[in-house]
Amino acid sequence: MKVLVKYSFMFVVLTGSVMAAGKGADHVPSIKDLFYPAINFVVLVGFLVWKLKKPMKEMFNKKADEVKTLMTSAAEKNKDAEVRLKLLQTKINNIDTELTKIRADYDKDITNFMHNQATETQSIISRTKRDLENKLEGEKKELVESMNEELLSQVIAKTKQVISSNNEFKSKATSKIVSELR
Numbered sequence: 001m002k003v004l005v006k007y008s009f010m011f012v013v014l015t016g017s018v019m020a021a022g023k024g025a026d027h028v029p030s031i032k033d034l035f036y037p038a039i040n041f042v043v044l045v046g047f048l049v050w051k052l053k054k055p056m057k058e059m060f061n062k063k064a065d066e067v068k069t070l071m072t073s074a075a076e077k078n079k080d081a082e083v084r085l086k087l088l089q090t091k092i093n094n095i096d097t098e099l100t101k102i103r104a105d106y107d108k109d110i111t112n113f114m115h116n117q118a119t120e121t122q123s124i125i126s127r128t129k130r131d132l133e134n135k136l137e138g139e140k141k142e143l144v145e146s147m148n149e150e151l152l153s154q155v156i157a158k159t160k161q162v163i164s165s166n167n168e169f170k171s172k173a174t175s176k177i178v179s180e181l182r
Contacts, residue, residue, distance in 0.1 A: 091098065163169045 163173050
């Protein structure tokens with residue numbers, strides 16, 4: 001761009017100097033007066049074409065490549081859009097069958113859910129019942145053992161009381177214990 005400004009300035013200076021040289025005293029204008037400005041113009045345009053040809057060509061080639069890439073991308077997106085459009089159109093055309101299928105799937109899912117829920121509920125009830133029976137059985141055993149211990153401790157306490165209140169029983173119990181130890 002700087003080159004263009006530089007050469008444009010040169011063109012203006014040369015053109016101005018040629019025009020100033022062409023103005024003479026009592027000069028009658030003719031077609032020959034345009035000869036040197038025409039040469040300057042041809043030289044300037046030729047020089048500009050020579051200098052700007054390669055950058056302009058590169059710029060246009062680059063723009064052409066960008067446009068080609070953009071067009072290719074647009075074509076691919078267009079194909080994708082057409083495929084999606086066809087799919088949507090087939091779905092729209094088959095909406096009644098799709099709705100029927102969805103309703104059938106919905107009904108099937110509901111019956112499966114109800115069956116699974118009933119089975120799971122029965123399983124939970126039987127498990128809870130079994131756990132309750134086991135818990136009751138364990139508590140029953142615990143109570144029986146507790147009662148047996150209490151009964152045994154009462155019998156032992158009564159026996160001690162009876163033995164300690166009677167001297168004859170004391171001596172018999174002592175001798176029996178000693179004989180058992182030997």
